[in-house]
Amino acid sequence: MLKLLRVEWMKVKNYRTFWVLLAITIAIIPACSYGAYNLMNNSFPKVNGKSILGSPFAFPDVWQTVSWNSTLTFIIPAILIITLTTNEFTYKTHRQNIIDGWSRGQFIGVKLIEVGLISLLSTVVVMLTALGVGYFGNKVPDGLSVWEGFRFIPFYFVQMLSFTMIAFLLGLLIKRAGLAISIFLMYMLVEDIVVLVFRGHYKMNGMEYLPEEVTDRLIPQSYVKALVTTQEAARWESHLPIYLAVAVIYLIIYCLIAGRSFLKNDL
Amino acid sequence: MSSILSIQSITKFYGKIRALNQVTFEVPAGSVFGVLGPNGSGKTTLLGIVMDVLKASGGSYSWFGNPPSEQQRQQIGTLLETPNFYHYLSGEQNLRIAAGIKGKGESDIPRVLEIVKLTERKDSRFSTYSLGMKQRLAIASCLLGNPQVLVFDEPTNGLDPVGIAETREVIRQLAREGKTIVLASHLLDEVEKVCTHVAILQRGQLLTAGDVNEVLVNEDFIEVGAEPAQMANLQGLLAGLSGVKQVRPFEHHVQVFFGNGVMDTGELNRFCFEKGVVLNYLQLKKRSLESKFMELTEEKAKARIATAN
Known part of the structure; x- marks a missing residue:
């Protein structure tokens, strides 16, 4: 497997677009949370010196806040994944890699690992950002473990992996970068609208299990935590394992579709 | 092998x-x-x-x-x-x-x-x-x-x-x-x-x-040429020659294909001379892959037409 990754590394290490998109992926996560932190501190009214939104950037809520903020940046790693995937089809190097001696399984396997590694890198940056913001932005309350609430970091990984896997799948099936990115964005928008209309307006059940929505639910917005009732919090807590299980099932489905498409079809 | x-x-x-x-x-x-x-x-x-x-x-x-x-x-x-x-x-x-x-x-x-x-x-x-x-x-x-x-x-x-x-x-x-x-x-x-x-x-x-x-076995052929006035005579002469499968006329020469093996060039020269045609060009040629390919594809096309009819 290391040999395969070494070849993938050779493909990207001299590719400027890869480094630009990777730099943006890394930089935008702390930038986004720093912007939100400043906005909250400077633009929202305070009561007795405290923000009416509570302390979303203090431990333990900082894990949830930074994770949620970072999900807004999903488009950058998605574009990176689509670019790397469609490049192979544009240059027909997916064929050449097989001709030169990779199996189809090795090709698709190393691409899936690449998707996982980029999602993991993004998650590590989120974790470091949350630690940084939590330590330097606020005083850690006495007796509180900084790791309380850390579970949102693995939730973020699942959510980011879902986004990047959808991006990878679209790149693999559509084979053209521009079209794949457009469809990816359109899908995200359409699903949001569908959920809004059918769940919000018609009160239809099951909308929360759509691919994007179910991962969204892993990390609820933390800025309005003060407004969330105990009942709603308990409901989210009880549904969490189902959301996670459904998200993982979707990931497995994405892998199966990608594998089947590449293993069975003409290249 | x-x-x-x-x-x-x-x-x-x-x-x-x-x-x-x-x-x-x-x-x-x-x-x-x-x-x-x-x-x-x-x-x-x-x-x-x-x-x-x-x-x-x-x-x-x-x-x-x-x-x-x-x-x-x-x-x-x-x-x-x-x-x-x-x-x-x-x-x-x-x-x-x-x-x-x-x-x-x-x-x-x-x-x-x-x-x-x-x-x-x-x-x-x-x-x-x-x-x-x-x-x-x-x-x-x-x-x-x-x-x-x-x-x-x-x-x-x-x-x-x-x-x-x-x-x-x-x-x-x-x-x-x-x-x-x-x-x-x-x-x-x-x-x-x-x-x-x-x-x-x-x-x-x-x-x-x-x-x-x-x-390309047995695909050698002979190219012969004569004075323009004698070309028609040469073509008829070769067509009637025993063992000849096909005679392909060109402007200044004809190609002679044999059904089995190929005739000795000296014999062919003597035969033409005895029949009153003096050859000014005579060469044994190996049939090119191109002509073989054309023949094969033509045969196939004819077979397809025959089947369709």
Whole structure:
């Protein structure tokens, strides 16, 4: 497997677009949370010196806040994944890699690992950002473990992996970068609208299990935590394992579709 | 002679179109095997199947007597259709990727770059290469690790006359080293000059396959010419000659084909002279692959029309 990754590394290490998109992926996560932190501190009214939104950037809520903020940046790693995937089809190097001696399984396997590694890198940056913001932005309350609430970091990984896997799948099936990115964005928008209309307006059940929505639910917005009732919090807590299980099932489905498409079809 | 590649009843459909129909042949070890056919005859499809980038609708194939695997492909240098490289990387960086996939060391890269005369441009991005340079880089990639088997699909595509001659010389040199080469081409001349064996494809159908000398057996013919005033007389004379299968008239000469073997040129000269026709041109010729190919494809077309009627 290391040999395969070494070849993938050779493909990207001299590719400027890869480094630009990777730099943006890394930089935008702390930038986004720093912007939100400043906005909250400077633009929202305070009561007795405290923000009416509570302390979303203090431990333990900082894990949830930074994770949620970072999900807004999903488009950058998605574009990176689509670019790397469609490049192979544009240059027909997916064929050449097989001709030169990779199996189809090795090709698709190393691409899936690449998707996982980029999602993991993004998650590590989120974790470091949350630690940084939590330590330097606020005083850690006495007796509180900084790791309380850390579970949102693995939730973020699942959510980011879902986004990047959808991006990878679209790149693999559509084979053209521009079209794949457009469809990816359109899908995200359409699903949001569908959920809004059918769940919000018609009160239809099951909308929360759509691919994007179910991962969204892993990390609820933390800025309005003060407004969330105990009942709603308990409901989210009880549904969490189902959301996670459904998200993982979707990931497995994405892998199966990608594998089947590449293993069975003409290249 | 053992078989390097064995193709058994390979069939390929693209929707309702049958691109290959029950193609069967064997590539002997150490041969230069030409897969010949016009554009669209199924050459690239066939090679795509044996390199696992296309899936056959039916049939099977084996490399080195074993079921196909990626380890076998690593031992074969293949140029299929067009040179496929990462446009944003240099020629050398692309070869490093190919060497990594093939499991070969990078130490062979300078040698193969030198063979295809790309050493000076090894650091230039692939996107800046001319068509001929791209083709030469693809040939260099095939030569990485000095494989014993090479598959070339239209290797002289995009090359200038010098490049074509150099590539043919590289192929001849590889053949002299005892390597097995599968060479797909629509250029009859190319196959005829380089190959020891040939398979002829037309519309996905294998017309014939075998040793070039066997495929062309008994295909020698004689070209004769006479004064313009005697040409009609000569043609009639030859048509009536025992053993003659066909007489093809041209402006200044006629080609005489025999049903079995070929007549001695001296005998033919004497026969014409005795009949009052003085030849001013007489030459024994080996029938070109082109004429054989044309005859085979014409026969096939006639058979199809007859079946349709």
